[in-house]
Amino acid sequence: MTFDYDLFVIGGGSGGVRAARVASATGAKVALAEEYRMGGTCVIRGCVPKKLMVFASGYSEMFDDARAYGWDVQDGPFDWPKFSTKLNTELDRLEGIYRKLLDGSNVEIVDARATVKDPHTVTLSTGKDVTAKHILVATGGRPVIPDMPGAELGITSNEIFQLKEMPKSILIIGGGYIASEFAGILNGLGVKVTQFYRGAQILRGFDDEARGLVAEGMRAKGVDLHLGTNIVEMREATDADLEGASHGVPMEGGRPVAMSGAGTGKGIWVKATNGTEQVFDQVMFATGRAPNTDDMGLQATGVEVGRRGEIMVDEYSQTAVPSIYAIGDVTNRVQLTPVAIREGMAFVETVFKGNPTPVDHALIPSAVFTQPELGTVGLTEEEARDIEPVEIYCTSFKPMNHAFAGRDDRVLMKLVVSIATRKVLGCHIVADHAGEMIQLAGIAVKMGATKEDFDRTVAVHPTMAEELVTMKEPMRTA
Known part of the structure; x- marks a missing residue:
């Protein structure tokens, strides 16, 4: 059977765009449909604009800090319209980059809603049907609003x-x-x-x-x-x-x-x-998110959908229909942009490069951009102690920059260590720039570093992160 495309991707988020580009680089004929804006949740209504707002909000405390450090500055009002205009300009710029990347990779962009008609056919909102040897669903998720009056x-x-x-x-x-x-x-x-x-x-x-x-x-x-x-x-x-x-x-x-x-x-x-x-x-x-699978024709095609609407896939992101795959938030596995990208690349390895590659969802570092910020990788203390005996190395203190400024903010540095193997099973940081720190700590934890490996590493002084390699005695065992 002859198909219009080797791969048709539904969804223009980070995972779908990466899969489309990498598949096209193998010589495959690829098209991608997006009904809203290219870039998906992360670029348009998630990670990127949120992090820019985190940066903006952080300046409110800097006036007091600056004065504590000897600067003669006055507080000023926050101008939301000015920030919002610049924010949307930046999102437009990033969306343009995504489109250029797809164009440069010879991926055909279809600005339309796409639904699945059968294992090899996609119906576009323009009324046109196209066929593909493989279909990849990467439609992401959406916020859920509770069913209640008002x-x-x-x-x-x-x-x-x-x-x-x-x-x-x-x-x-x-x-x-x-x-x-x-x-x-x-x-x-x-x-x-x-x-x-x-x-x-x-x-x-x-x-x-x-x-x-x-x-x-x-x-x-x-x-x-x-x-x-x-x-x-x-x-x-x-x-x-x-x-x-x-x-x-x-x-x-x-x-x-x-x-x-x-x-x-x-x-x-x-x-x-x-x-x-x-x-x-x-x-x-902000009461949860649901996969975008409504009215996509998936179940009629034979794709299994879970009770929350998530597409059920195996370790290779393949659905119950062999020609249809799914990656990213729509599968409700790990809802993180870098994970969706990894899943997309593993899909291409498996389907277009003949190298079956399961997705590794173990020991994924992540950050929560609360104020204070939280970075984490591996097992929590509660998870670890249900599996095996562990030692907990932990310290909480006022960091130098906050103490000097007269602020009461405290940080937390915590390692969860296996008593039997000495491996660091989890690392948890609450501090300014915890996300930056956990990215590097995540490498050591992923490699299976022991507590003694951490101890052998010379501290960088004076920093908050040096506490990760200077905690000598466990705070408790569990």
């Missing part, structure tokens, strides 16, 4: 970048990395931030000690964090709601400041499980 008044992480102006107050619902990151970002930009999380502690799945320090740091910086708390009801605020509001809405002269939120322009009234009733300028849901 939920349409809220926004998600997708919309936060498109606001015309910063809200004066915001309620963020959720306790994962997205909720916690944006709580820190918006707090740093001068927004009055309240965060509700129904669980006992934010950042579930991360090391307990590390996430506890992050929560303490967030509160110390001004985030009004409520644990064991969820939203019961929300609706457009009325004048009566504003009269009774005591939290959330900023006040001037004993009266609430005019809101710029949804509906009436008076904000959003929220009732919480703890009994409080508040009015907020905005409400942001």
Whole structure:
């Protein structure tokens, strides 16, 4: 059978674009369809704009720090329209780079929605059907909005970048990395931030000690964090709601400041499980993400889809239909951009280079850009002690730069070590630039370094990271 393409990729995110380019380099005829903007979640509405907002929000503390270090500087207001304009210009630039990379790799770009018709046919929203020997689904995921009355008044992480102006107050619902990151970002930009999380502690799945320090740091910086708390009801605020509001809405002269939120322009009234009733300028849901598999025709084709909508694949990213593969967030394996890229490259090795390559999802370093920042690789203390006896090397202290400036920020350096093999099973850092540090520590952990290998490494002084190689005695065994 003759096909229009050797490979048709659905989804223009980092994973799909990399797979398309690398496959084309083998001589394959490749096309890629994207219905929105090239670059996917990471470039357009995720990692990149979020990190730029993290940078922007960090300057709010630098005025005090600069004065503590002898500089004569004055605080200034944050100009959201100016920043937002530059942010969107940067995203346009990055999207243009993605398109140029595809063009330069001889990948045909199709600006349309694509769905799967059969194991070798894709239907485009233009009404055209095309055929391909292999189909790769890389459609990513999307934020989930809870099914409750008034939920349409809220926004998600997708919309936060498109606001015309910063809200004066915001309620963020959720306790994962997205909720916690944006709580820190918006707090740093001068927004009055309240965060509700129904669980006992934010950042579930991360090391307990590390996430506890992050929560303490967030509160110390001004985030009004409520644990064991969820939203019961929300609706457009009325004048009566504003009269009774005591939290959330900023006040001037004993009266609430005019809101710029949804509906009436008076904000959003929220009732919480703890009994409080508040009015907020905005409400942001960060309560999870779902794979983008709705109405794609996958199940009718024979592709198995999990209960959350994720595409089920084997270790080679192959679905139950041999000609159809899937990578990235749509598979709900590890939702990280570098992982999607690795999966895309492994797919090309397997399918186009005849070198079956399973994807290695073990010991992946990651960072959470909360304030304070969290970097992690390997097992948490809780995970490790359920497997084998471990030693915990841990230290928490005020770093030199913060201590001199009179700030109370503390950092955490933690190693989880196997008593039997002496291997470092996990490394957890809470500190400025924790993401930068964990990238390098991740190399050692991935290589199977022992605690003694860490000890043999000479410290770089004076740095925070030197503590990783100077902790001689375990804090405890578990």
